[in-house]
Amino acid sequence: MTSLPHISKAGPAGTTEGDPAVPTGPVDASRVPRFAGPATFARLPRLDQVTRYDVAVVGVPFDTGVSYRPGARFGPAHVRESSRLLRPYNPVLDVEPFAAMQVVDAGDIACSPFVIEEAITDIERGADALLGTDSRLLTIGGDHTIALPLLRSVARRYGPVAVVHFDAHLDTWDTYFGAAYTHGTPFRRASEEGLIDREASVHVGVRGPLYGPDDLTDDRRLGFTAVTCPDIAADGVAGAIERIHARIGDRPVYVSVDIDVLDPAHAPGTGTPEPGGLTSRELLAVLRSLRDLNIVSADVVEVAPAYDHAQLTGFAGAHVAYELLSAMASGGPARGRG
Numbered sequence: 295m296t297s298l299p300h301i302s303k304a305g306p307a308g309t310t311e312g313d314p315a316v317p318t319g320p321v322d323a324s325r326v327p328r329f330a331g332p333a334t335f336a337r338l339p340r341l342d343q344v345t346r347y348d349v350a351v352v353g354v355p356f357d358t359g360v361s362y363r364p365g366a367r368f369g370p371a372h373v374r375e376s377s378r379l380l381r382p383y384n385p386v387l388d389v390e391p392f393a394a395m396q397v398v399d400a401g402d403i404a405c406s407p408f409v410i411e412e413a414i415t416d417i418e419r420g421a422d423a424l425l426g427t428d429s430r431l432l433t434i435g436g437d438h439t440i441a442l443p444l445l446r447s448v449a450r451r452y453g454p455v456a457v458v459h460f461d462a463h464l465d466t467w468d469t470y471f472g473a474a475y476t477h478g479t480p481f482r483r484a485s486e487e488g489l490i491d492r493e494a495s496v497h498v499g500v501r502g503p504l505y506g507p508d509d510l511t512d513d514r515r516l517g518f519t520a521v522t523c524p525d526i527a528a529d530g531v532a533g534a535i536e537r538i539h540a541r542i543g544d545r546p547v548y549v550s551v552d553i554d555v556l557d558p559a560h561a562p563g564t565g566t567p568e569p570g571g572l573t574s575r576e577l578l579a580v581l582r583s584l585r586d587l588n589i590v591s592a593d594v595v596e597v598a599p600a601y602d603h604a605q606l607t608g609f610a611g612a613h614v615a616y617e618l619l620s621a622m623a624s625g626g627p628a629r630g631r632g
């Protein structure tokens with residue numbers, strides 16, 4: 295009988311047992327079935343099972359900032375459960391992210407489900423505790439409100455960062471019902487607080503009706519340009535990649551992926567779905583191109599499992615996280631401003 299867990303060393307079999315320099319990898323799916331044992335992200339070790347890490351995958355089960363369907367508080371658990379099928383080698387980028395870096399599951403940041411301002415402080419402190427000089431965060435939300443405290447933490451370390459924001463929505467609106475901190479407003483607050491590089495931030499996948507033309511002029515003033523879904527329909531994925539790279543260069547960049555950037559056919563489990571979105575194939579291709587960028591941290595947000603079908607959105611979220619980790623592994627450690 296085999297007992298759990300069979301956490302593997304990510305180096306060549308038999309050569310690295312007990313070597314602290316070699317990352318501890320996922321549970322070996324050829325020895326312990328994928329559907330057995332606890333659902334850490336990609337079946338990676340927990341924070342307390344390693345002595346150091348390069349990337350902490352951390353959940354933020356918060357959805358008090360939503361304007362429509364609630365439920366993204368259950369996103370971290372759903373993405374973890376859906377990440378059991380991931381495999382260690384990324385053939386497109388020719389990288390083994392869990393061998394190139396020590397990736398750990400740091401659990402969830404506990405935050406208030408009642409008071410948004412308190413939750414934002416909790417998330418910022420939680421991120422500060424995990425983000426080191428040579429470590430990065432990959433955060434699983436949670437609604438998009440959480441990008442604000444995450445950017446505060448990242449900007450404290452790197453200064454204002456470029457943002458590549460994948461989303462159907464601008465999320466640079468001002469207030470809802472007079473509330474400043476919501477999932478429709480994080481990038482406006484971040485821009486006002488000086489957390490983002492206004493010369494180098496970009497939305498990807500924006501579409502759907504707005505409140506009025508001012509939304510777009512405000513958005514540009516706040517430092518964003520947009521590669522919209524109609525742009526991608528016209529110029530393809532290659533056109534999108536070219537524009538993103540031209541805008542970002544080698545600046546430190548934070549990547550935020552709202553899963554509703556995908557068409558609802560690819561990701562139904564989300565709170566504010568908008569028809570006419572990206573396919574998962576298109577999104578994964580753009581994410582792979584980010585290997586050339588200086589990624590300082592990233593998030594995947596807005597997975598709301600109550601509206602999911604057949605784990606489509608969960609698998610999409612898990613794969614997005616995997617490609618972000620692969621891009622980080624492939625691009626090497628984060629660097630400060632050159």
Ligand SMILES: N=C(N)NCCCC(=O)O
Pocket residue numbers: 361362438463465477478552554566596
């Ligand atoms: N961040 C997300 N997913 N949605 C923002 C939608 C804001 C609105 O209801 O206008």
Ligand SMILES: [Zn+2]
Pocket residue numbers: 461462463552554555566596
């Ligand atoms: Zn959105």
Ligand SMILES: [Zn+2]
Pocket residue numbers: 438461463465477552596
């Ligand atoms: Zn969003």
